[in-house]
Amino acid sequence: xxxxxxxxxxxxxxxxxxxxxxxxxxxxxxxxxxxxxxxxxxxxxxxxxxxxxxxxxxxxxxxxxxxxxxxxxxxxxxxxxxxxxxxxxxxxxxxxxxxxxxxxxxxxxxxxxxxxxxxxxxxxxxxxxxxxxxxxxxxxxxxxxxxxxxxxxxxxxxxxxxxxxxxxxxxxxxxxxxxxxxxxxxxxxxxxxxxxxxxxxxxxxxxxxxxxxxxxxxxxxxxxxxxxxxxxxxxxxxxxxxxxxxxxxxxxxxxxxxxxxxxxxxxxxxxxxxxxxxxxxxxxxxxxxxxxxxxxxxxxxxxxxxxxxxxxxxxxxxxxxxxxxxxxxxxxxxxxxxxxxxxxxxxxxxxx
Amino acid sequence: xxxxxxxxxxxxxxxxxxxxxxxxxxxxxxxxxxxxxxxxxxxxxxxxxxxxxxxxxxxxxxxxxxxxxxxxxxxxxxxxxxxxxxxxxxxxxxxxxxxxxxxxxxxxxxxxxxxxxxxxxxxxxxxxxxxxxxxxxxxxxxxxxxxxxxxxxxxxxxxxxxxxxxxxxxxxxxxxxxxxxxxxxxxxxxxxxxxxxxxxxxxxxxxxxxxxxxxxxxxxxxxxxxxxxxxxxxxxxxxxxxxxxxxxxxxxxxxxxxxxxxxxxxxxxxxxxxxxxxxxxxxxxxxxxxxxxxxxxxxxxxxxxxxxxxxxxxxxxxxxxxxxxxxxxxxxxxxxxxxxxxxxxxxxxxxx
Numbered sequence: 001x002x003x004x005x006x007x008x009x010x011x012x013x014x015x016x017x018x019x020x021x022x023x024x025x026x027x028x029x030x031x032x033x034x035x036x037x038x039x040x041x042x043x044x045x046x047x048x049x050x051x052x053x054x055x056x057x058x059x060x061x062x063x064x065x066x067x068x069x070x071x072x073x074x075x076x077x078x079x080x081x082x083x084x085x086x087x088x089x090x091x092x093x094x095x096x097x098x099x100x101x102x103x104x105x106x107x108x109x110x111x112x113x114x115x116x117x118x119x120x121x122x123x124x125x126x127x128x129x130x131x132x133x134x135x136x137x138x139x140x141x142x143x144x145x146x147x148x149x150x151x152x153x154x155x156x157x158x159x160x161x162x163x164x165x166x167x168x169x170x171x172x173x174x175x176x177x178x179x180x181x182x183x184x185x186x187x188x189x190x191x192x193x194x195x196x197x198x199x200x201x202x203x204x205x206x207x208x209x210x211x212x213x214x215x216x217x218x219x220x221x222x223x224x225x226x227x228x229x230x231x232x233x234x235x236x237x238x239x240x241x242x243x244x245x246x247x248x249x250x251x252x253x254x255x256x257x258x259x260x261x262x263x264x265x266x267x268x269x270x271x272x273x274x275x276x277x278x279x280x281x282x283x284x285x286x287x288x289x290x291x292x293x294x295x296x297x298x299x300x301x302x303x304x305x306x307x308x309x310x311x312x313x314x315x316x317x318x319x320x321x322x323x324x325x326x327x328x329x330x331x332x333x334x335x336x337x338x339x340x341x342x343x344x345x346x347x348x349x350x351x352x
Numbered sequence: 353x354x355x356x357x358x359x360x361x362x363x364x365x366x367x368x369x370x371x372x373x374x375x376x377x378x379x380x381x382x383x384x385x386x387x388x389x390x391x392x393x394x395x396x397x398x399x400x401x402x403x404x405x406x407x408x409x410x411x412x413x414x415x416x417x418x419x420x421x422x423x424x425x426x427x428x429x430x431x432x433x434x435x436x437x438x439x440x441x442x443x444x445x446x447x448x449x450x451x452x453x454x455x456x457x458x459x460x461x462x463x464x465x466x467x468x469x470x471x472x473x474x475x476x477x478x479x480x481x482x483x484x485x486x487x488x489x490x491x492x493x494x495x496x497x498x499x500x501x502x503x504x505x506x507x508x509x510x511x512x513x514x515x516x517x518x519x520x521x522x523x524x525x526x527x528x529x530x531x532x533x534x535x536x537x538x539x540x541x542x543x544x545x546x547x548x549x550x551x552x553x554x555x556x557x558x559x560x561x562x563x564x565x566x567x568x569x570x571x572x573x574x575x576x577x578x579x580x581x582x583x584x585x586x587x588x589x590x591x592x593x594x595x596x597x598x599x600x601x602x603x604x605x606x607x608x609x610x611x612x613x614x615x616x617x618x619x620x621x622x623x624x625x626x627x628x629x630x631x632x633x634x635x636x637x638x639x640x641x642x643x644x645x646x647x648x649x650x651x652x653x654x655x656x657x658x659x660x661x662x663x664x665x666x667x668x669x670x671x672x673x674x675x676x677x678x679x680x681x682x683x684x685x686x687x688x689x690x691x692x693x694x695x696x697x698x699x700x701x702x703x704x
Contacts, residue, residue: 037512111463130494142485149478
């Protein structure tokens, strides 16, 4: 399965450029009137080379729904800020060391500052959402606030599920547990909300709540694509080389993260391997042995767990491709509409 | 200086009851549809006995501006949630052990869960703000979002200033540094935003942005009252008995918090005392000696630093009382208007 890389890259790059220039403006204005050093820290994550997937989905959905790029600019910028706020806190919660090829804010500045910069990033995202009232009207601005509330609520619930597993040292989980968690933690803010918010931004003005059925359909599509995206992300973490992926290799094993691959291994390992793996996974990160981590990664490969992960990601992508024709039927036939299809393949093919 | 305790307590108690019943409803509905265990954790801080000062100011300002209690209910609830989210993260950032007489979420559940519960509390506050659109109209709902954005932005900036001092181990600060920090960190979310949001909730409906000049005046009043509140809060931390105040006694000295009293001491101590104090303050909390903390507290008392703190708090309250007649002149003469005056005395007289 391949995707149209030139189309996908063009729309990703354009989206990133739009959002970065909006962010420049936003940071500059706050630096001037507020406490400058905070905004220097705040600018760090967003200006590291990210994929910009969420803004790209939002812009493409907006244009495919009949709108113009400008109509989604503020919302796409807010989505990118929420994403970065989420990463800042996630890195503290997981004790992560690398993000987009550099030290995490946690490692560079310590937990207190990383937490506060995350909070500040969330606050900053509210500004563009408020400006939406003038840019695309009060009705759409409020609808988008509603989407953001839902997205953020699903994300913290997903995070709570995962942190609960860690606190209770639970590894006896099956794939449906993983899917429930990732639906909340990943799908809403990576695919569902960007799609829905894009459509709201671009839809024709009118007094009624727009496109209710269409927006519901996007939940199903975003769910399938988001799960594929997250499994692939976890695969990259296990397999990619550090320089390309931007995080430490197999960082998820160091962190004991419950992935489709790890859970598959634990379900299929013999009793001795199972015990050995659990002993490692329950050891705090700083006390883990690199040799044992390497052993676990190899054992997972031998057990077919990596291949299983790929299979499951592919299956979700195929299900997404099988529904997209129906779910996206209300959108204009255009490069933007085509990007949304290609994106379904891209999420399991990308190398970072 | 005394305050009308029966009036103040009545309005505080009523406000707390209003907000707690709204919170019960909110938590129950999310527990039902979302991931239950998160909402059990989320309910912990708000249902510990707090003062409920922020909702009380909001309700009183709403009614004094001509509105009814119901018109401010959703906003006051959101303010209480934002306050609790702030406390959850503040406790992690400061490594605090006690909050409202019990272990902090940090100590009970660890930093990752405490951070996420803080994030979830922020998200939950958005629900009532969105419901405002139906309850008090779209125009006021958006104005209140704007206030919340400003309040939260000032708070994270104030927090950034304070965390910057800690990171740089700075103690060579004067009172104006403290006031700038506390204006942002405390005044906006404790007094200014509750006052302004209350007035917006209660003001007569109309197509224009209401009461622009009046809202500006509230910034000055809230600044003066907020500084008095924060200095008194820091005094309580140094002086109050654990059982009443709900935090460990002199926790601020353990944390090395820059207060008006500590900064006064450092400016006036002789070289030997100054060196000894700095050595203690720069020692990580867990390595500090209890004897040295006790020595510092006593040395501050002998140096007149505690008395100085009281004097400064009193001075701010007196300045607040000198402006309130003019600044609050647009409000109805009523118990609610009187509460807002009495509250200016209460903030430096309360015992918790």
